[in-house]
Structures are given as structure tokens and as C-alpha cells.
Amino acid sequence: MMKKDEFITEFATKSNMAKKDAKVALDALQQIVYTHMNDDGGIKLFDGVTLARSWMNERVYKNPQTGEPVTVPGHYKPVVKFGKLAKDSVNK
Secondary structure, three states: OOOHHHHHHHHHHHOOOOHHHHHHHHHHHHHHHHHHOOOOOOEEEEOOEEEEEEEEOOEEEEOOOOOOEEEEOOEEEEEEEEOHHHHHHHOO
């Protein structure tokens, strides 16, 4: 797995930026993405990659130790949707 520092280094190299500037740019990108994931439909980050949120309804689970029911309230969860371009790049 590529670590964040390795990603920043490669991003800086490919975009002809100083590593410090690349880190600032990626931090700004992260802030924008996290802010706009709540928008309707999410945010299309790259061709074939969409970041969004999805609603999980309230659920009742069973505590495995006591057997008592536990209610988990409804909440949003982050989701990543991959399009054909992203799927094809993985299957090369």
C-alpha cells in the first residue's frame, strides 16, 4: 500500500511541484472533498470515482455476550462508487 508521504512525493514529481506545495494542494483537496461529500450525489473526484454518503436505516442487533437486543440508530456512511474506467484499470 502506498503511504501518504509516498503519494505526495509522486504527486509532486509528476506535477513539477515542490513537495511542500504538493502537500498543501492535497490537504486542500481533502478538505474540499470532505466538505462536499454531503452534497446531493456526492463529488466526482476522478473519472470513474465518486465519493458520496449513503443512509443506513436504524437496525437492531443482538449482543453476542448477553443475547440482548441493541438498537443502532440510523446514520450516514461514506461510500465510494467506481465506474468502468476505474474497474478496468484494476483488471489490467
